[in-house]
Amino acid sequence: MNAYEQLKNLADALAPRLTADRRSLHRYPETGWLEMRTSAIIHERLTSLGYACLTGAKAVKPDERLGLPDPGTLRRHAEAALAQEGTPAAFLTEEMRQGITGVIGELRCGEGPVIALRFDIDALGLTERADEGHRPAREGFASRNPGMMHACGHDGHAAIGLGVAEALMTLRDQLRGTVRLIFQPAEEGARGARALTAAGHLDDVDFFIGNHVAPTRALDDGDVTVGTWGSLATSKLDVLFTGQAAHAGGFPEQGRNALLAAASAALALHGIPRHSGGQSRVNVGVLRAGTGRNVVPDRAEMQVEVRGETTKINRFMEAEARRVCEGAALTWGCGCQVTLAGQAEGQRSDPELIRRVGEILRETLPDIRLSSEQNARNWGSEDISIMMNRVQARGGLATYMRTMTDMASPQHTAGFDFDEAVLPLAVKVFGATVLGLMGVKK
Amino acid sequence: MNAYEQLKNLADALAPRLTADRRSLHRYPETGWLEMRTSAIIHERLTSLGYACLTGAKAVKPDERLGLPDPGTLRRHAEAALAQEGTPAAFLTEEMRQGITGVIGELRCGEGPVIALRFDIDALGLTERADEGHRPAREGFASRNPGMMHACGHDGHAAIGLGVAEALMTLRDQLRGTVRLIFQPAEEGARGARALTAAGHLDDVDFFIGNHVAPTRALDDGDVTVGTWGSLATSKLDVLFTGQAAHAGGFPEQGRNALLAAASAALALHGIPRHSGGQSRVNVGVLRAGTGRNVVPDRAEMQVEVRGETTKINRFMEAEARRVCEGAALTWGCGCQVTLAGQAEGQRSDPELIRRVGEILRETLPDIRLSSEQNARNWGSEDISIMMNRVQARGGLATYMRTMTDMASPQHTAGFDFDEAVLPLAVKVFGATVLGLMGVKK
Amino acid sequence: MNAYEQLKNLADALAPRLTADRRSLHRYPETGWLEMRTSAIIHERLTSLGYACLTGAKAVKPDERLGLPDPGTLRRHAEAALAQEGTPAAFLTEEMRQGITGVIGELRCGEGPVIALRFDIDALGLTERADEGHRPAREGFASRNPGMMHACGHDGHAAIGLGVAEALMTLRDQLRGTVRLIFQPAEEGARGARALTAAGHLDDVDFFIGNHVAPTRALDDGDVTVGTWGSLATSKLDVLFTGQAAHAGGFPEQGRNALLAAASAALALHGIPRHSGGQSRVNVGVLRAGTGRNVVPDRAEMQVEVRGETTKINRFMEAEARRVCEGAALTWGCGCQVTLAGQAEGQRSDPELIRRVGEILRETLPDIRLSSEQNARNWGSEDISIMMNRVQARGGLATYMRTMTDMASPQHTAGFDFDEAVLPLAVKVFGATVLGLMGVKK
């Protein structure tokens, strides 16, 4: 029985564990930088399997974390996570409790390529459906963390990563090279890849593989798409305008109106010129200003995002947006603070890697159907782009794949759920790709 | 001992009770249309004193209440009020529980003028200081209703009204005419006078007297100012813009951006032309829009107020404001709903009544110093204006007085408190004024 | 000598006349709906050649003319045109004097396809360079009409059309079908095609051919590009806001501020959402408002344009723009009038016709190099799109070609000039295409 057949058998045998892992994570979803229980579970599992693990500041560069929750939220969540079912307290480090989440597991098997696999692990700030029509509710694994939900499948991604870890450790004698498993925090909002990349984990990578579950049929005609390209580059900006309060009836001239600064900024942001180089986007999604009807507002907060079909267009949009906010603040005599809260770049899977992975999969997993379009277009934004661009800039090859599964409701909605048959399938795909790229023969 | 000497003795004897009443009300402050415990206490006291009482729809016309809290808030507050110390449950009527608060007490003593006195009874939406440096906290009568506080002295006003009620009932054999005691809900935000006036209580009034505690020295050089004029007419508007949500990255053209409608409206509202006829004001005090960074906002709420030195200027401002909101909604393809949440008018105390009250007070209460400026300018807005204008339109005379007291901190601040010596003083002023206007000789 | 050789000889022989015609038109350039001398010259020439001519309301539907100059401008220009060198007064009809310009010439040669050729004839509102460095100035054919200039090559297009007319008339015995020569007014600003199309001239067309001179090398690698696609659909809007003047110091509240309506509209227009379906554009290119520093402006004019990568996107932009202007007017209590001043659609040359024309040219004019990209991308906007879409909607085939020539300065600049060798070249291309499509053998 060759390595690929062993892999298939292992993955099929792991299926119940994969489902159990996914459901445990689904029940306790954790949004960006709060993946404390999640990281602890991964940390414990990888350690027990024999992986060398990096956590805390060795996994992500703390200062480069974007969109960090406030200290009170971190503290309260840490307390909650520790109290939850199945949290391995010994592996929930002090750094994790401070929001330095994410885990890197590494397995070195002598000479050979460095292959990094990325699994994102965070949840969304949504409230999950609680009715019987929703399978997770009916079967008891719906979210128990109020206002958080795994509605994009990252619970599955984390479970797949754990399955890949176990399968590759079992097959380690046949490996030639280094396997690096990157469990990434804070992908939603494009907040985590920057801090992971800054910690250097992509600098020596020869092959980089990411994968996302995607809805059957809607996007593709196979089980697996080997490469994708084109997600929009984006910058998420938190903007704070500060003015001077005054009694609006008594002394309006003493005020500095932060609400009007924000209003001016919102209008001008949406008026940033279209770009001839491709699609661009801007949205002021949230605006909160003022404390009372008769008080000149001294504070206004905005949540803004810009996007661009290319990193260059996005940089144009971000630079314009920052200047617009400064100008609006000056117009109304206010101060302005713009904080980067998330970032992704444009991305393109390498044709060479797509070709090689395609060959490997067709040869070693003939039952899996590959999509006819091998390098499909992505919309939305994904911070894996930052990792891919780093690998490519250093001479490595990267691809961002899709694995298809039936979904109960679209991603990012309260009724999201997926067919867990995709979990062992994805373990096979990741595993065979690693074996193939390391030159293991069928 | 003449009636005025009896009055003075009564007021001095009532002082402990006045303080106790004020502190009981201070401990359980109730904001507009939630004055349930307060109304029940007044209702019980006036009834036991022998006044004919009107409550519910006979006190205020329900449909004319402005700025009504939502049903859930009313229900929860009613439950809380019933459970609180000293609430006379039998007098907390079903109508009061629905937010139809306020009490009218009437005493008829044969032929003679109808004299209406107004006492406002509501608290503010502030959180009271809890430190030892704040006397109400130190002495145990600070607010126990979270987020509510008597920070403008209406607790004192209500206590004064109860004291006046007792004093005048005691002196009833000497009265000639009708005394009407109006305990007004929802003065803050200018929300209650309209509903009281609509119920007809001002239609047959010959003399109308209001009074507000005011800071010693800051505004005046005596103990009492007999008349004031000029508070700004105002309209409080709640504005809701409704649009259409859309994914801002995916399909921005499908959105209808309520946030931008609100932003446009805010800018244009502040650009309503100045008025050559006198001072005007406009403020968008609060703006809340949007649900997420990457969603086109489908909902935006604004709390707006306009003011004018005259009712006419305010009407101009309000009409402009309403049209601006409609226009901004149309600009961005949104809907718009503007709700009147408060209203006051311009006001002017009658010189004739000022003259008569001045004579009465100088003659019957010679120890009280009258301010040198007998008809002082008011700023801010006060919905007593609606009552005064109604009385004056029907041929009666009205004045709005001030009684000075030392204050620990300005009105409408979390550290507000006042010297309770003003309570019996105000009882004397109200009482002597009623006696004098009814022709009772010294 | 076959028809194609005859054609080549004819075109070469016509070269001096083509240059002379082009220079005469260049010397007296006429902007949209003022092409009176130009139309009269074409009218006379076609008539004398034996073409059946349509002018006035038979050429363009008067009510569908967009961006018409005001009556005074029409009257003054008619007087000037009549007085100019070489104007055939007898052919300058009363309708032309009213701005109903353009000429259709038709030649029927029995059974066979209806082939329409389009030549646009109008100039731009530019002032031409007058220095010796500019050949038209140096050689005496620079513009003598102040503020007007042939800076896009339509003088050449008209001359080519006259050359084609003469060549085909000479070869008429060999033709099978109908040749329709459409000399279109008011292409600049996309103002004329709509009125021509509304007159029905495209309804029965089997093959429709347009052509534009284009700069050598910059856009293409051959002499001729057989097809192009993709110019942006566009709508040009003239917007007038009307308010109420008032003395800004004395009675600002009496004003209705049209300047602020325009300012609000300008900002909101640039904030129309990006479209996920492709590129969109919006520009407020000109804003003129107000009469004096101390007067509330009662009038504001804007020149606006929107564009879309598709006609559908452009329709979205136009509908948004119209609503924005209405909303801004309402916001400021003003009236608003939006007038369509120009319009073009998205466009796509038919692959089938590109293929056939390519074969014809390669076979019959082997000296001419065809571009390697046969269906090149266009940017900018062109109202030939309206004609092409009409032909295609009725089952005909259309293509919009380019013929390359050296240019002294980019199109739409004051120093524009081109190498007149392109004129006989284009006559050959048009002529051979007509012959080939009518089945004339080489």
Added chain:
Amino acid sequence: MNAYEQLKNLADALAPRLTADRRSLHRYPETGWLEMRTSAIIHERLTSLGYACLTGAKAVKPDERLGLPDPGTLRRHAEAALAQEGTPAAFLTEEMRQGITGVIGELRCGEGPVIALRFDIDALGLTERADEGHRPAREGFASRNPGMMHACGHDGHAAIGLGVAEALMTLRDQLRGTVRLIFQPAEEGARGARALTAAGHLDDVDFFIGNHVAPTRALDDGDVTVGTWGSLATSKLDVLFTGQAAHAGGFPEQGRNALLAAASAALALHGIPRHSGGQSRVNVGVLRAGTGRNVVPDRAEMQVEVRGETTKINRFMEAEARRVCEGAALTWGCGCQVTLAGQAEGQRSDPELIRRVGEILRETLPDIRLSSEQNARNWGSEDISIMMNRVQARGGLATYMRTMTDMASPQHTAGFDFDEAVLPLAVKVFGATVLGLMGVKK
């Protein structure tokens, strides 16, 4: 015959000359800094009467002139003025030709107070009515300078000044002190007083008297009002935004949109907070931006004015306005230049001087009726305020009077004309005031 009777006789005898002077000036009206012929005439007359004259940089500080016309306009007007009827070329100095207009005439008569009288001499940028119904047209003295008109009576003021000069020179033996006659340029738009004041002419003044013709009845119930107060302080600002042009269809992202900067500024300017200290005003009266529909506008000009009931309020408004323009420019990535084009302050006539002048006039010119309100309210703005404030700051007394006359149409309208009987009346008032303040007995 005492000095006052002499004065009355002189004034009556001068009446025909006053009318002739006024009509000569009316026929050749000259707007601010173009009063070249006007200054030359005054210069010649004062010199011939024996006054010591200051012109050019000795009259007005050149760098402090506000709202100066461009050099071409100055040059063309100088040529025209020299060619006009009655221009004394020898007195039209080189400095005047450069727009350093205005004349100061001084007469020293020993010890005694320095009394300055101010006469403004400029016209308005209006086109005068030319029909027979308008007396100046009918009688041949309507404006011959296109687009300029004496529509505010400054032609009369200048004629009065010349009459006063002649009368006082005749009575010089009876004077005790110094008479300074200030013929001020560029009062309209509040552009000249600053430069005159900067030249020091008000620094040693004991009594300063200004006077304006005003419509009978409309403002007053007498022939003369001795004092006025309260004209609004104002600053006139010319604002230029500069951006970067770009093809709006091709490369919108390359533009810097000056039109949108101006639009943002216009909206925010009108949103400058109301001031609790009194009336304020703001107006963007003119906005001109952009060159073509399809070009991102690279240039926008605005004519702005702010006003305040006090100089302090106006300073607040001006500072806000300047910051708003800077902020709007920054918002859109543009440059911004704000130029002060006019300025006036708040003003208040001295009660002491009003009392003294009132006594003098009642005693010496008993036929003249003084208004019942001796210190009337002014609206509008007047740069005499700058002079008055300077005199008062240095310890002198100032008053700004009105002399009533019938007007054919309101000031600042194309049909303005006035009853010239006011001219000798005003000479008497000025003359008697000077005599009285110098202590000349009746």
